[in-house]
Amino acid sequence: MLNRTHFLRSVVAVGLMALGATAALAQGLTAGALQAERVDNRQDRQEARIEQGVASGELTRRETARLDAREARITRMEHRAEADGKVTGREAVRLERAQDKASRRIALQKHDRQHRPMP
Numbered sequence: 820m821l822n823r824t825h826f827l828r829s830v831v832a833v834g835l836m837a838l839g840a841t842a843a844l845a846q847g848l849t850a851g852a853l854q855a856e857r858v859d860n861r862q863d864r865q866e867a868r869i870e871q872g873v874a875s876g877e878l879t880r881r882e883t884a885r886l887d888a889r890e891a892r893i894t895r896m897e898h899r900a901e902a903d904g905k906v907t908g909r910e911a912v913r914l915e916r917a918q919d920k921a922s923r924r925i926a927l928q929k930h931d932r933q934h935r936p937m938p
Contacts, residue, residue: 854911858897862890862893862894862897865921868929869925879934886921893914893921896914
């Protein structure tokens, strides 16, 4: 049952992404601009997750510094990918994989039972 539910959610998610991509292309956005916007939105969400972890005390100062450094690295990767005016498929995959890894790291650090002492 779990696999079927997961599969159905994946199919719906892919369908929605395809619909969003089609709508964006119809509005004149290029695939590279669409990818850049998606990367930016995801970066914003991940940075918000880090900020929430700091506010709740789930992240220590060291964890926060490491996660922020990882986010900055991804931002630099994005800027390098966009420097020539086109984000290639390979560059997009590298960015997405880096964001996937960063997302997993955020989750691990927020739930590792290390907490910053609250004043």
